[in-house]
Amino acid sequence: MVLAFLILAAVKFGVCAGHYKRLAVCGLATYGQGMSNDVIRLRDKLKQFSDCWSPRVVAELNDYQFKLAHLEGEFVWHAHAHTDEAFLVLAGALQIELRDRVITLEEGDLYVVPAGLEHRPVAPARCSVLLIEPRGVVNTGAAGGKLTAPGDQWI
Amino acid sequence: MVLAFLILAAVKFGVCAGHYKRLAVCGLATYGQGMSNDVIRLRDKLKQFSDCWSPRVVAELNDYQFKLAHLEGEFVWHAHAHTDEAFLVLAGALQIELRDRVITLEEGDLYVVPAGLEHRPVAPARCSVLLIEPRGVVNTGAAGGKLTAPGDQWI
Known part of the structure; x- marks a missing residue:
């Protein structure tokens, strides 16, 4: 019973996290209503x-x-x-x-x-x-090379 | 003769300044070639x-x-x-x-x-x-009022 609850909670959390991330990525106005992003220090x-x-x-x-x-x-x-x-x-x-x-x-x-x-x-x-x-700019432009970094690395 | 030179210089400077400003406003790629904007402290x-x-x-x-x-x-x-x-x-x-x-x-x-x-x-x-x-965003949005500031005040 406890295990089932934990699995359900994990699934729900994952869905919510994905939902919020999609909203953030899309930059929808609704994203801000009560769940806007936070201060970035x-x-x-x-x-x-x-x-x-x-x-x-x-x-x-x-x-x-x-x-x-x-x-x-x-x-x-x-x-x-x-x-x-x-x-x-x-x-x-x-x-x-x-x-x-x-x-x-x-x-x-x-x-x-x-x-x-x-x-x-x-x-x-x-x-x-x-x-x-x-969004989408590559750090090395068209020059390429080993210093080309992956895009969209969020922290 | 000196006066004529000064007038010509003033006219030319005015034309050049206007030219650079237009380029800057348009954000043209050519703007940067040898006359890019400077460090903003x-x-x-x-x-x-x-x-x-x-x-x-x-x-x-x-x-x-x-x-x-x-x-x-x-x-x-x-x-x-x-x-x-x-x-x-x-x-x-x-x-x-x-x-x-x-x-x-x-x-x-x-x-x-x-x-x-x-x-x-x-x-x-x-x-x-x-x-x-x-560009073009008004500080008070659609609310208006006495705190609405003019746009495009460059320093």
């Missing part, structure tokens, strides 16, 4: 992973995503043909190399890489950033 | 204005805008029917009242108000936030 989220160049999604805004990432070393040259990409530095410092100059970002600095512009993020020391871009 | 931008509930645009990401605002006191109940709205607290603390509960945000916290959800920002003490939402 960025500094706590940053502690939940440690690997570099592998963005984690923490929130969605319509069809855009907020992603956290730790960066260290040199990334690959790439561009995003169809979208701008925003970097907000949360800790440390980041350089974004363009073909004709270098953008240097410190904590609290925002930079929007225009669509189609080749760029290469370089972090001389480990830093942490918040990325904002449309 | 949020803490410096926040010092450029002091009035509350009057967002200033500091950057665009495709058809989305990053806006800074100082908040103090109680805003009006409102909703944005067709879009989510993101709040990232940069300094101080903010409460976002929903009809069934209160979201409390501290510095470094992110919250996305789902589309259609009635909310009322309340800042018991002055705070500063970064808002992210599509």
